Amino acid sequence: MLFRSVQLNxxxxxxxxxxxxxxxxxxxxxxxIYKISSDKKFIEIDYVAQEGEGFDALKEKLPDxxxxxxxxxxxxxxxxxxxxxxxxxxxxxDDNAPVKPKMLYASSKDAxxxxxxxxxxxxxATERADLDEAEVNKKAGGNx
Numbered sequence: 001m002l003f004r005s006v007q008l009n010x011x012x013x014x015x016x017x018x019x020x021x022x023x024x025x026x027x028x029x030x031x032x033i034y035k036i037s038s039d040k041k042f043i044e045i046d047y048v049a050q051e052g053e054g055f056d057a058l059k060e061k062l063p064d065x066x067x068x069x070x071x072x073x074x075x076x077x078x079x080x081x082x083x084x085x086x087x088x089x090x091x092x093x094d095d096n097a098p099v100k101p102k103m104l105y106a107s108s109k110d111a112x113x114x115x116x117x118x119x120x121x122x123x124x125a126t127e128r129a130d131l132d133e134a135e136v137n138k139k140a141g142g143n144x
Contacts (some may be wrong), residue, residue: 006108008115011045016071016116024073024085027051031058034069034112043069043112052105055133062131067105068092069112071119074140088140089113089122092131108141 015032022028029049046068047061050094055072062068066126070090078084091109092104125131125137 004109006040006104007035008112009042011116012043012045012112015045015048017047019073020069020087020118024075028053028073031070031072033061033142034071036067036108039083041103043108045050055131059131061093062092065094065096065098067097067101067110069105069109071116072140074135074137076095076137076141077103078141086121087119088136088139089116090136091121091122091124093124101107105111 004033012032012034015029019032029051030053031049032045033047034043035046036042058070058072060068070092072088072090073085075087076084076086089112091105095107095121113122121140123136
């Protein structure tokens with residue numbers, strides 16, 4: 001089955017830029033969850049974190065039996081011991097999701113990643129046990 005090219009909704013970039021420029025400030029969201037629209041033509045915002053919501057809230061918001069893309073503002077410790085923030089792309093593809101959504105999300109991932117400038121690292125999760133904040137932060141820091 002061949003999938004059409006999925007386009008990124010412009011409001012996705014606006015929310016991302018606000019998050020990127022905010023750099024860990026309390027009033028800036030720690031994560032944005034994106035989904036593919038029901039007509040399978042666009043990537044759109046599914047949820048933007050509220051003030052104070054962190055990784056635990058992110059895990060709760062990801063659906064079972066489906067897929068999502070996430071930009072997460074990870075807290076890392078640099079080699080010099082300084083705490084910093086770095087954005088990481090998380091690809092959520094629940095093992096129990098049907099094959100068609102998994103294929104659509106996998107084939108559309110580059111469309112969103114190329115549009116979100118400044119995100120170097122990617123973390124893949126296929127089950128809830130994969131969603132470990134320490135591991136995500138470690139990956140965001142470039143420590144594989």
